[in-house]
Amino acid sequence: MSTPSKQSHKLLAIPGPVELTDEVLQALAQPPVSHVSPQFVAIFRDCIEMTRKVVGTKDGQPFIISGSGTFGWDQVAANLVEPGEDVLVLHTGYFGDGFRDCLRTYGANVDELKAKSGFPVELHRIESALMVKRFKAITITHVDTSTGVLSDVKAIADIVRRISPDTLIIVDGVCSVASEEIQMDTWGVDVVLTASQKGLGAPPGLSILIASQRAIQVFAKRRSPVTSYYASWKKWLPIMTAYGNNKPAYFGTPAVNLIKAYHASLTQITSASPSLNERLRLHKQVSQRIKAIAEQLGLRQLPQDPAHAANGMTALYLPDGIGASDILPRLAAKGVVMAGGLGDSKDKYIRIGHMGTSVVDATRGDIDTIASTLQVSLKEAQAAKK
Incomplete structure (x- = not known):
């Protein structure tokens, strides 16, 4: 072809x-297949496993859902932060604004640490903020696409685990996954959210989020209902679990050709030279x-x-x-x-x-x-x- x-x-x-590579384009150009066919289920299962490899986690739970990287914000805000809970947003550019606004839309109380233009947020300011208030979560834009500023996720995570170990560490990795080092398990990161169209080398259209088992447990223990239908992990977690176990499941029809293209790129990233x-x-x-x-x-x-x-x-x-x-x-x-x-x-x-x-x-x-x-x-x- x-x-x-x-x-x-x-x-x-x-x-x-x-x-995109020729292999990714060829995968995208194939005729669609049934989303519950054995062929597609095996592709989806492989995507889940290879996604774990890219971000350095053995048991993190990937959510591969049709949507943009922005949809990852909704997943975090809807599933992990309940109305009235405190979140600390580290702001290094335009996309810090977006994450802040999304969290507030779902009822979070957001404190914001804004960096000086062209710099990441200073570590001592993060440390001070965590000593004053206990936050449900902290969000870090690994690379803000508006400025090109790279934040030191490992150093920030070390501070959070030392001062406020119950705080969930959320990394917006839309512009960093597969182009910057991420060691989710080793660094103690709870969520990495990203998208298909940047370092992962696939077409736009897939929201990709990986949640630690700790984050899944926090979700399972939430007291209030999830305030989103499409973003609810109550809907999506059984689907991802089924596909991960090589079984078909249905909530919403996945973008089968995009996932096939993503599979082709992941195979090159994790298995090829x-x-x-x-x-x-x-x-x-x-x-x-x-x-x-x-x-x-x-x-x-x-x-x-x-x-x-x-x-x-x-x-x-x-x-x-x-x-x-x-x-x-x-x-x-x-x-x-x-x-x-x-x-x-x-x-x-x-x-x-x-x-x-x-x-x-x-x-x-x-x-x-x-x-x-x-x-x-x-x-x-x-x-x-x-």
């Missing part, structure tokens, strides 16, 4: 969706290359400290007088799609995604194309302003 060639579409160099650890090393290597090229072009990163800059994306301030609206169309005209900023400063910076097959398969030449096209387009935009 033929698949679209790389030349037939613009190169996606945004922080998700990302470029390069290994998962090597993939993470390659993401770091390519990230350093992109950031070095940007520095040579006179572009400054949003993250102020290289230690807190994401490995799957790069956020860059543009020179004075040049806006995202000046450079993005030039890039697109040359076949490369990059992203503008988010929030009040959205025209002052651009965001480059470098995740998945573009990083892992050097023969594609995607990173070379990103670098050369950025250089040419920036020169053109500067010349046009003179």
Whole structure:
């Protein structure tokens, strides 16, 4: 079966969706199968097991549900936090706002620690907040896609377990899973929520959440009813348990072709060469290359400290007088799609995604194309302003 060639579409160099391998495209293009057929049940079972491997858990419970990464917020807010309970949100950009608002929608009392622009939240501030109040949960945006700021989940989790061991540790890993190291069991993380279209290398459309057994027990002991129908683990936990045991079950029809595509990508991530650890090393290597090229072009990163800059994306301030609206169309005209900023400063910076097959398969030449096209387009935009 033929698949679209790389030349037939613009190169996606945004922080998700990302470029897909031929194997993923082929899986997506297959005729649909029954969601209760033995063939599909086996695929779903494998996805559950391989998802555990990617985030470093032996017994965490994956929930693979049709939806965007944002749906993971709803699952957390609806199932793990009861109305009136206190949650601490660590804010490093636009997506911290979203998680905060979602929690409040379900009735949580939210305290927020906002980082300085371009920085993660300081560890001593987290420590102080946990000593003042006992929180039901703390949320950490591992990589905020709006800023490219990388938070140190391990260090934060160490603090939480030392000061407030009953607090659930919730990681928004939408822009970090499979491009940043995550050791869910070793670090003591209770929830990792993510989506299919970034480091996991599949099309958009799957909300993927992994809950620790401690989180499942917290859910089982909740006193009030779950205030969502579609997000309720009362509905979804029996489904995921059945598929995990190689048995069909039904609540809502799963996106069978998306799950087949996700299976193809997970197989490459967990079973093929390069290994998962090597993939993470390659993401770091390519990230350093992109950031070095940007520095040579006179572009400054949003993250102020290289230690807190994401490995799957790069956020860059543009020179004075040049806006995202000046450079993005030039890039697109040359076949490369990059992203503008988010929030009040959205025209002052651009965001480059470098995740998945573009990083892992050097023969594609995607990173070379990103670098050369950025250089040419920036020169053109500067010349046009003179």
